[in-house]
Amino acid sequence: MAKQEHQNIMDKIASANKSVTTGVDEKDIEHWVTIYIMGDEYKVPADLTIMQAMEFAGFKFTRSCGCRAGFCGACSTVYRLKNDYKLQTDMACQTRVQDGMFLVQIPFAPADKAAYLINEETYQPNIFIKYYPEIARCVSCNTCTKACPQDLQVMDYIQAALRGDFARVAELSFDCIQCGLCAIRCPAEIVHYHVAQLGRRMYSVHGLKKEENVENRVKEIEKGKFNQDFKKFLDMDEQEIKQAYRDQQKSKEVY
């Protein structure tokens, strides 16, 4: 995506999200907290998330922000609370500000990702050591587990990888959002989420039984069963697509 186009989309998402902090008169906001963003003090409404609070304070996210819903893993935050020795980690879009919070967003966790052709690998336990030998450095300190905003048993899935237990790696890491917080805390410099992804890919390609209905659907797609419908959407303009979306939503059951 071109940089400018990306920027426009990010601006749109940010302005859509503004409703939380605009339209309310500051006089009407009763509860305020003081937070420190990268060392500077800001007063912000107490019921905002870290992400909203930073926008309230005037920051504009060009990185460190994606889904705003706790799924994409882009908004990793590191913070400390007043009078607490612990370094906390969380997702900025999912965590409320607290008084005295010292925080910083990490735009990106640098990580070395191994390149492999998953279909050409054999289903052998040593594949983890082959691509990520550093997992053997794990000392079982459990720091990664404590850093995980998804409450995953991160150490346990690294240990499962060490012994080549694909199913357990896949099961324990299933909800990983690749935020990188485990990796920046690990004293053994392991990149957990890439290890986990290798495990899930191996398990799904070589370990799991193929689902019959998925296979059948793929065949249907290849035969062109849905080509007509796709073409219909591709020919629509923006207004028509929006209308089609609304119609489709209306026809949905309300739970």
Place this chain on the structure above:
Amino acid sequence: MEISYYPGCTLKTSAKNYEKTGLALLPIFDISPVEIKDWVCCGATYSLTSDNLMYQLAPIRTLIRAKESGNPRLLTLCDMCYNTLKRAALFIENDEEKREKIKNFMDEEETDYRGDEVEVVHLLTLLNEIGSQKISEKLVKSPLDLKIATYYGCMLLRPKEIQADSAENPQLMENIFQGMGVEVVEYPFRTECCGSYQIVNRREIILDRTKKIISSAVKNNADLMVLSCPLCDYNLEATQKELIEQDSNFKPLPVLYFSQLLALILGIDPEINDWSLHNIDPTPVLKRKGLL
């Protein structure tokens, strides 16, 4: 009877034959091993640094999980795991200050561990408790015309505080096999070190050791060698091919986990072994001796 079981990483990867045959023995004696959930690698070597407690965490976590499993007897097959776990347990039991320090580091976790709640026991010890009499009653293959060399190495026998048997004249394997009529040959290197982790950067040490140990067993007419440590097994097997190339007089000797041999004698399906994992193929001698 149920017993907690800690496999360790090697038994799940390169030493699969050991795990498969070792565990297959237990049901014969009404013992069910229950693998503890989400165990962590023991660290493979016991940390000797007294001020860096980080390296004690791995074995201690495993002890905690064994305790939580409600079955505080913890079975290990690997000699390295046995050594590391047992020494870590002893360390944390005897040093209250360090124990507190480790506990503080593991805050936010439900842990309360003193070091004496879990008893680490090696498969060889367990089988000796069952006794050679009882084991021999289950004998399927006999009479046995077989001469074996037992090899113990270090980890099961040293240091003294955790040894599973006498470091000078261990009898754990002798008791089992002699009781079944297998001849155990005498040779002087049963408790000699195989060279251990030196394999990583000083391969020549292992070559030297292997030559000495294997040649001595061969000279004393052993048909094969049995042992219980995956690292000893790797060292003593993997280097034999090089030794053959270096010296045409060197005579190779098949090396097996003691449990592989015992499983064959007790009539367990040989198919559970993956013979391709052996560098020196043991199947010809096993066939010759009527065990395959």
